[in-house]
Each structure stands twice: as structure tokens, then as C-alpha cells.
Amino acid sequence: MQEDLFKRLVSHCKEYGFIYPSSELYDGLGGIYDYGPMGAELKNNIKEYWWKAIVQMHENIVGLDSAIFMHPKIWKASGHVDAFNDPLIDNKDSKKRYRADQLIEGEIDKLEAKINKEVEKARGRFENFDEAMFRSTNARVVEWANRADEIAKRLANAMRANDMADLKALIEELQIADPESGSRNWTEVRQFNLMFSTQLSNVAGEEGKLYLRPETAQGIFVNFLNVQKTTRQKVPFGIAQIGKAFRNEIVARQFIFRMREFEQMEMQFFVRPGTEMEWYEYWKAKRMAWHKAVSPAEKLRFKDHDNLAHYANAAVDVQFDFPFGFKELEGVHSRTDFDLGSHQALSGRKIQYFDPELNESYIPYVVETSVGVDRMFLAVLSNALVDETVPDAQGEDSTRTVLRIAPALAPVKCAVLPIVRNKEELVEKARNVFDRLKLNFPCQYDEKDAIGRRYRRQDAVGTPFCITIDFETMDNDTVTIRERDSMQQERVPVSKVVEIVREKTDMVRLLEGLG
Numbered sequence: 231m232q233e234d235l236f237k238r239l240v241s242h243c244k245e246y247g248f249i250y251p252s253s254e255l256y257d258g259l260g261g262i263y264d265y266g267p268m269g270a271e272l273k274n275n276i277k278e279y280w281w282k283a284i285v286q287m288h289e290n291i292v293g294l295d296s297a298i299f300m301h302p303k304i305w306k307a308s309g310h311v312d313a314f315n316d317p318l319i320d321n322k323d324s325k326k327r328y329r330a331d332q333l334i335e336g337e338i339d340k341l342e343a344k345i346n347k348e349v350e351k352a353r354g355r356f357e358n359f360d361e362a363m364f365r366s367t368n369a370r371v372v373e374w375a376n377r378a379d380e381i382a383k384r385l386a387n388a389m390r391a392n393d394m395a396d397l398k399a400l401i402e403e404l405q406i407a408d409p410e411s412g413s414r415n416w417t418e419v420r421q422f423n424l425m426f427s428t429q430l431s432n433v434a435g436e437e438g439k440l441y442l443r444p445e446t447a448q449g450i451f452v453n454f455l456n457v458q459k460t461t462r463q464k465v466p467f468g469i470a471q472i473g474k475a476f477r478n479e480i481v482a483r484q485f486i487f488r489m490r491e492f493e494q495m496e497m498q499f500f501v502r503p504g505t506e507m508e509w510y511e512y513w514k515a516k517r518m519a520w521h522k523a524v525s526p527a528e529k530l531r532f533k534d535h536d537n538l539a540h541y542a543n544a545a546v547d548v549q550f551d552f553p554f555g556f557k558e559l560e561g562v563h564s565r566t567d568f569d570l571g572s573h574q575a576l577s578g579r580k581i582q583y584f585d586p587e588l589n590e591s592y593i594p595y596v597v598e599t600s601v602g603v604d605r606m607f608l609a610v611l612s613n614a615l616v617d618e619t620v621p622d623a624q625g626e627d628s629t630r631t632v633l634r635i636a637p638a639l640a641p642v643k644c645a646v647l648p649i650v651r652n653k654e655e656l657v658e659k660a661r662n663v664f665d666r667l668k669l670n671f672p673c674q675y676d677e678k679d680a681i682g683r684r685y686r687r688q689d690a691v692g693t694p695f696c697i698t699i700d701f702e703t704m705d706n707d708t709v710t711i712r713e714r715d716s717m718q719q720e721r722v723p724v725s726k727v728v729e730i731v732r733e734k735t736d737m738v739r740l741l742e743g744l745g
């Protein structure tokens with residue numbers, strides 16, 4: 231069912247111009263996608279929602295747009311050259327390549343699925359079912375849960391210790407087979423660095439090796455002093471940026487969830503050492519509120535990291551219930567003074583902040599929020615896509631596909647539709663209304679096909695309002711305005727249309743709840 235939804239989503243994205251596979255003429259390029267006309271609008275709206283909530287609404291957060299290419303030493307200092315690796319394993323028979331940690335996680339997922347199935351079976355059998363009690367006492371469930379826990383711990387330890395041999399041993403002990411071919415003929419596990427590299431034209435050899443940034447955060451750290459001095463911000467303050475990042479992911483499946491070229495919205499918040507846990511809790515709550523303003527609460531949850539990155543002293547994921555289950559949508563990380571400290575050490579330049587209240591200098595600590603634009607896009611769309619039956623309608627009008635996107639994020643805010651296209655004065659009037667609306671919002675003018683069909687086309691891309699110009703318009707200067715979700719139509723004066731559409735689609739609707 232969920233798998234079907236995912237397939238539907240991918241084909242819907244292509245059919246309606248949200249997302250195309252990159253280089254399709256040449257059979258595509260794995261893990262790379264292009265955003266079509268609708269996708270470009272939705273993506274821009276997601277970025278605008280983030281930028282306004284983070285930069286515009288906080289006096290102590292400022293924006294930045296740093297370059298993708300940076301001095302290669304930056305990636306040495308950040309730890310990416312030495313440690314930005316994933317464990318890779320090849321199947322010798324199928325020649326397919328996998329991430330060893332994901333193969334092992336797959337076994338944990340299988341155990342969890344078995345447990346959930348058992349729980350659901352029991353729920354159907356017993357009245358007044360006590361789930362917690364069942365989970366802690368049913369012998370089979372307890373055994374599977376312990377097993378899953380053991381595997382997760384061993385995986386976390388091996389990852390932390392960089393113990394590739396133990397990952398291989400675990401894969402063998404669990405008798406994990408290649409999901410596609412069933413073969414257990416594996417190579418050793420080895421580390422694979424995820425950074426893409428290229429070469430400067432005027433410097434030969436290693437010295438001229440450049441990396442495409444794997445995260446936007448380092449552009450913020452290396453500009454910390456520039457920004458602090460030029461904006462006279464005082465700690466605590468933040469620097470935010472939106473931009474492309476590149477990772478040579480070993481397995482880039484699941485559509486735009488895991489891409490090799492993607493976009494991040496990151497904010498680094500610089501705080502006094504010792505206050506970082508308060509700010510960590512603060513940003514956890516703020517970011518969850520941002521997500522809940524556009525997605526239902528039951529599709530969101532926090533998940534603490536089992537395995538902290540080398541730079542973090544606390545880290546949590548905001549997970550979203552994608553069609554393939556709960557997965558990371560955003561990370562909130564307490565990064566200590568690791569990054570600024572490393573850049574200070576490797577560059578030999580002092581990166582400190584003089585705190586006038588304490589009358590002392592220190593390297594600020596950092597709390598980071600980092601969300602992928604593309605994963606957010608997938609979250610919004612997978613939550614919005616609905617196939618439904620239309621009450622009291624017949625034939626091809628009796629079902630519809632509708633994208634219930636928050637109106638402020640919708641790619642097109644309204645469509646203007648003359649009821650017929652062979653009446654010159656009606657078409658002229660419709661054009662007139664459209665010309666006024668397009669100054670205010672992205673709108674579409676559509677006169678082709680029967681009106682029902684045109685409504686369906688707009689429903690499928692999530693347009694919140696359709697404005698129909700009919701014969702009555704010519705008499706009394708009123709139009710009907712149809713709301714996407716309820717399909718209710720209301721007759722309103724032409725002079726009120728801009729105000730009505732603005733009231734419902736304004737980004738302010740989302741922002742005002744965020745405080």
C-alpha cells in the first residue's frame with residue numbers, strides 16, 4: 231500500500247512537472263534529479279518558508295551565501311577528508327554495491343516489522359489490549375526485541391571504532407544475502423569517502439585538488455569572524471544559508487530522499503560554552519514547530535542518535551513518516567567548538583569572540599539545525615497526495631487526485647478559467663482578471679477542455695483556488711471561487727478576489743504560529 235503510494239508519487243511528480251530524472255535522454259544519472267516548472271515553484275516556497283522563519287523572524291540570525299568551492303584544507307580541518315566515509319561492500323556474484331551498515335540495519339528493520347505484526351495480531355485478539363505489557367512479556371516479542379537491540383549496539387560500536395572486519399563478521403553471522411540476487415558471496419568491507427573532487431586548472435597534483443562541498447556548514451564556520459565583525463552581532467547569534475551540497479552516496483535509491491546532488495538549509499547558532507544544551511533544547515522545539523505547521527504531528531518524531539559524529543556532544547534527528555517509513559528529515563546537532571577550534575588550529579588564525587559581558591574571549595560553541603530541501607519537498611508531497619472519490623459526481627468526474635499542500639507552499643495560488651472559450655467578451659474579461667492576479671501571485675490561465683477537467687488539472691498540482699468567469703460575471707462583475715479541498719464554490723465580487731486569495735495563501739499564515 232505504502233509502496234504503491236511511493237510509486238504513484240514518483241510518477242505524479244513526472245507527469246505534472248514536479249521532478250524529472252536527470253539526463254533522461256541518455257537513460258538518466260543515478261541519484262540526480264531535475265525540478266520541473268511546478269517543482270521549481272514548490273522548492274522556492276519551501277526555501278522561502280525556512281528563510282523567513284529563521285532569518286527574517288530572528289533579529290540575531292543573519293544570512294550568508296558562500297561559494298561551493300573552498301580551500302581544500304577546510305575539509306581536512308572539518309574531518310571530512312579523513313572521516314567522511316561510509317562502509318562499502320560488494321557482492322561478488324551480482325556485482326552490486328551496498329552500504330554494509332544499511333544491510334545490517336535492514337535486519338533490525340525486519341525484526342521490528344515482525345514485532346509490529348505480532349503486536350497488531352494480538353491487538354485484534356484481545357479486548358482492552360495493553361500494548362506495553364504485551365511487548366514486555368510476550369516471549370517471542372521479547373526475544374526479537376533483544377536481538378534487534380544487540381545488533382544495533384554491535385553496529386554502533388563497530389561504526390564508532392571504524393571496525394570494518396566486525397561489520398563483515400556481523401553480515402556473515404546474520405547470514406545477510408544480497409537483496410537482489412540472494413547471494414552471500416561478499417567482499418571485505420572497506421571505507422569509501424563520499425566527497426566528489428575536481429582539479430584546479432593552474433595548480434598540478436594533490437595541491438590543486440578541490441572538493442565539491444558535502445555540507446554548507448563549513449562555509450558558515452570559515453566566515454564566522456567576517457560576519458560577526460560586519461554585523462556586530464553578539465553571542466548568542468546565528469548564521470544561516472541555503473545551498474547545494476554533493477555526496478557520492480554509495481546507494482542512491484528512494485528518489486529524492488538520497489541524492490548525490492542536493493540542497494541544504496543550515497543554520498549554525500553560536501553560543502557561550504556551557505549554555506549549548508539549553509540552546510539545543512530550544513532549537514529542537516523550534517524546528518519541530520516549523521515542521522508541524524505544514525505536516526501532521528503523527529508523521530513527525532524525534533530520534534536520538536545512537537552513534538554520535540566525531541564533532542557532536544548531542545544529536546537528534548527529526549524523522550518524518552515517508553512512504554518507506556520513519557526516516558531522517560532534519561538533524562539538530564550540538565557541535566561543541568569542534569569546527570571553529572579545528573579551523574583555528576589548522577589556519578593558525580585566532581577565531582575567538584570577545585564577550586563584553588564576561589570580559590573574556592572564547593571559541594563559541596555551536597548548535598546546528600540542518601534540513602534537506604529535497605527531503606522536505608518529499609515530505610510535503612508524500613503527505614499531500616490523495617486519490618479520492620467525489621460525492622455526487624459521475625463518470626470521469628467521480629474520482630480526483632488532489633495535492634493538499636499548505637496553500638502558502640502551493641506552486642500556483644490560483645487559476646483563472648473562463649467557463650467557455652468561444653465568447654469573446656468572456657475571454658477578455660477572464661484575461662483582465664488574470665492580468666490583475668498575476669501581479670500578486672503565481673497563477674495560471676486555462677481555457678482548454680471542459681471546466682471539470684480544468685479543475686482536476688489544478689487539483690493535481692495543488693492549486694488552492696480556481697476562479698471561474700461565467701455569464702453572470704458579465705452582468706454583475708462577480709466570479710465563482712472554488713476552494714481545492716472542500717470543492718465549495720462561492721460567488722464573490724471581482725474586486726475582492728486578490729484579497730481572498732492573499733488572505734489564505736500568504737506565508738504569514740504559517741509564520742504567525744511560530745512566534
Ligand code: ATP
Pocket residue numbers: 445477479486487488489490492493494558559560561600601602603604605
Ligand atoms: P543520512 O544519515 O540520511 O545519510 P546524514 O545524517 O548524513 O543523513 P546530515 O549530514 O545531518 O545527514 O545532513 C543534514 C540533512 O541534509 C539531512 O537531514 C537531510 O535532510 C539532508 N541530506 C543529507 N544527505 C542527503 C542526500 N544524500 N540527499 C538528500 N538530502 C540529504
